[in-house]
Amino acid sequence: MNADNFLHLKRALQAFQATRLNKTYTDLKKDPEYAQMGQFFFEKLYAPEDFSYRDTSIKKLHQLLKKKIYAGVISAVGKVIELHELSDHLDNRMVDQMIALDIGTDMDMEQYQKVYRSLDNYDQRLYQIALGAEVTRIFHRLSRKWAVAISLKTVRKVAHLVGMGAILDFIYEGYSAFRSIKNIDYFVETIDARERAWHDEIWYKQQKAA
Secondary structure, three states, X not given: XXXXXXXXXXXXXXXXXXXXXXXXXXXXXXXXXXXXXXXXHHHHHOOOOOOHHHHOOHHHHHHHHOOOOOHHHHHHHHXXXXXXXXXXXXXXXXXXXXXXXXXXXXXXXXXXXXXHHHOOOHHHHHHHHHHHHHHHXXXXXXXXXXXXXXXXXXXXXXXXXXOOHHHHHHHHHHHHHHHOOOOOHHHHHHHHHHHHHHHXXXXXXXXXXX
């Protein structure tokens, strides 16, 4: 399969996963308290598209922003990039397995779960869930610090001039989304619990079938 076909299949997989997430968390997205944060979380943090700025070197970002931006922002960017690199790696493995099992873009839930189970990476998937929760909490902590808002506004224009504006825009959008929420626990714990239950349900089916 050529690169274009692989990417087409990958986009179909990511769209399938995004649809599943949106259905699973309809209640959170409809709750006025979490509406803005839910949009950022499900449509930005887990968007079915390439996270293009993950390729930006953290070292380069640190050199550019050192002493110009709140230090915790650099750490947050690192965690976001780690999450997206892990998710991208897992998506690539899923696509490889879809190809091996001759599953196309019209994949249904049963086929998806079959591919998911066949990768046999239980602990890695749990780490992905835990990392997602960690990233969410990091963003929320940053949103409570006034120094973050000041430093972000200061460096956004500079970042755009040197081709790194996308990262700062992303962080600022996350900052704005999370700032309106005083307590993030229910949001994070709900997602963490449902994703772990979903994950274990897939593995339980494998054990039951065996």
